[in-house]
Amino acid sequence: MTRSADRRGPYICGIDAAMDVVTGKWKSLILWELDQHGTRRFGVLKRGLPGISEKMLIQQLREMEEDGLVDREVFREVPPRVEYSLTAQGKSLNAALRPLGAWGKERIKRIKARMVTVDSAE
């Protein structure tokens, strides 16, 4: 739908394949949210991601569902309720992202440290 002709390979390596699934401004955050809370319905998920539009949230969720990362359960009630949760693959992907997250935290520290240096220099 949105992705470049539904990319999905051919991949030249594992990182390429993983990136294909995880890039998109919000995917890693959705992964994180769902990993923390287990199951969330659409509206709650949206409130947990300040700044995201409904269009983007749906779009990313649909792609993640296609990619087997997310389960979508529809309750035919009025008003409608839809719940999202991680599949086993989604959970393992989130686990695989953890070292990268740790690296990123260190990077943030370095950036802040440098800002302090610059500040006191002027």
Next chain:
Amino acid sequence: MTRSADRRGPYICGIDAAMDVVTGKWKSLILWELDQHGTRRFGVLKRGLPGISEKMLIQQLREMEEDGLVDREVFREVPPRVEYSLTAQGKSLNAALRPLGAWGKERIKRIKARMVTVDSAE
């Protein structure tokens, strides 16, 4: 230059910060190439990344240099020679990407397995 107003934060979490530095169609591959071979000059690096244009290679290398991932050493000779290598940060980022790469390899396996199933079904 190319990046959204030089992004570089503010970041909402570590993954966000790491992704900012690693997204771009070629960056993780450049990281991998330099990690494997230690030091490469421009032309060799290019031949190691079939399909990349010179513009993209330079652009990505410059951003990675700005981000402290890559060292660039210029030898003032004729003809010119420039060598690229990973900094300590670049190396540790590459290490942090390894679990993601492993996850991606598993994903590729699953996709292939599914293709076989589909093939034999028709």
Next chain:
DNA sequence: CAGAATCCTTAACGATACTG
């Protein structure tokens, strides 16, 4: 509530030609 549909802006990427 959870979305579908539409329109629009911008950023990523690519191809080509030229240069110290």
Next chain:
DNA sequence: CAGTATCGTTAAGGATTCTG
């Protein structure tokens, strides 16, 4: 050899409006 410069395409992301 290792770049710049320029131009064009496509894809990602966002804002708004409408609906079962």
